[in-house]
Amino acid sequence: MSEDTGRDSGRGPRGGGIPGGSDGPDASPAADGSAGGESSAGGESSASGAVPSGDHAVVLDAVRSLHDRMAALERAVVRTGADGTSIRHVIPAWRRATPGEPRWQVAIAIAIAIALQLPLTGRLVLLQPVWVLPVLEAVLFVTLVAVNPRRINRGSRLIRALSLTLAALLSLANAWSAARLVVGLVQGTADLTAGRLLVSGGAIWLTNVIIFALWYWEFDRGGPVARAQGERSYPDFQFVQMVNPEMAPPHWEPAIGDYLYLSFTNAAAFSPTDVMPLSRWAKTAMLIQSVVSIVTVVLVVARAVNILK
Numbered sequence: 001m002s003e004d005t006g007r008d009s010g011r012g013p014r015g016g017g018i019p020g021g022s023d024g025p026d027a028s029p030a031a032d033g034s035a036g037g038e039s040s041a042g043g044e045s046s047a048s049g050a051v052p053s054g055d056h057a058v059v060l061d062a063v064r065s066l067h068d069r070m071a072a073l074e075r076a077v078v079r080t081g082a083d084g085t086s087i088r089h090v091i092p093a094w095r096r097a098t099p100g101e102p103r104w105q106v107a108i109a110i111a112i113a114i115a116l117q118l119p120l121t122g123r124l125v126l127l128q129p130v131w132v133l134p135v136l137e138a139v140l141f142v143t144l145v146a147v148n149p150r151r152i153n154r155g156s157r158l159i160r161a162l163s164l165t166l167a168a169l170l171s172l173a174n175a176w177s178a179a180r181l182v183v184g185l186v187q188g189t190a191d192l193t194a195g196r197l198l199v200s201g202g203a204i205w206l207t208n209v210i211i212f213a214l215w216y217w218e219f220d221r222g223g224p225v226a227r228a229q230g231e232r233s234y235p236d237f238q239f240v241q242m243v244n245p246e247m248a249p250p251h252w253e254p255a256i257g258d259y260l261y262l263s264f265t266n267a268a269a270f271s272p273t274d275v276m277p278l279s280r281w282a283k284t285a286m287l288i289q290s291v292v293s294i295v296t297v298v299l300v301v302a303r304a305v306n307i308l309k
Contacts, residue, residue, distance in 0.1 A: 118131070
């Protein structure tokens with residue numbers, strides 16, 4: 001009986017250890033450890049990949065806002081044509097930096113203005129003999145071309161000073177000739193034949209067109225270099241291509257030919273035509289040109305008609 005009791009007592013601890021004895025404490029840390037490992041692994045994965053709900057909403061709002069902005073930008077850049085096709089809007093050249101205007105175009109205009117002073121008679125020129133001032137202007141012109149022969153896109157105080165000095169000399173010489181011609185016609189001292197009068201008056205009028213075109217070209221939006229570099233956004237003259245960019249190629253920008261057209265139409269019509277002056281200095285310059293053109297044309301034509309009669 002004692003043996004049975006010993007056996008039962010021996011079995012008791014082993015049997016009782018199964019549900020809650022020695023095996024229970026030994027198994028509990030293992031279970032806790034595995035559960036803790038899983039929870040720690042889950043925490044690491046949550047920290048590395050998942051986003052808390054509050055931050056997740058902020059990120060979604062930022063993405064939606066970026067999407068809306070990109071859609072608005074696309075609507076501003078892409079238009080839909082009449083046939084339903086997408087038309088991409090390109091920033092016009094006059095609003096951005098460009099390679100610059102070729103020098104040869106303005107060089108031809110200046111050369112013509114210098115040559116137009118040669119047919120004038122001695123009493124109409126500023127310096128005697130007649131060729132002195134044109135030669136001085138030609139020297140400045142050649143120097144200007146030699147310093148910057150290709151494209152007008154490099155800013156330089158020397159080049160700017162040479163260009164403005166040349167325009168000022170042309171203006172002074174032509175203003176003197178126009179004033180002498182007007183005074184002679186009014187006082188009756190201009191001893192010229194009808195043909196000679198028309199040639200002199202025509203040369204002065206055409207030179208006046210080129211000179212004012214040069215001034216418009218030199219100062220519109222800061223000058224040719226400033227226009228090429230896109231430094232100023234607001235133009236002093238509004239050309240048709242600026243109002244209707246779809247009517248012009250993307251590379252269009254005002255050049256000396258456009259300013260010659262502006263000057264010619266203003267001198268011929270005595271008012272703006274399709275190019276509108278926007279700044280005060282542009283309006284003043286066009287006003288002065290119109291007055292000079294009216295006086296020259298009216299007096300020269302009237303006197304020539306009187307001589308022919």
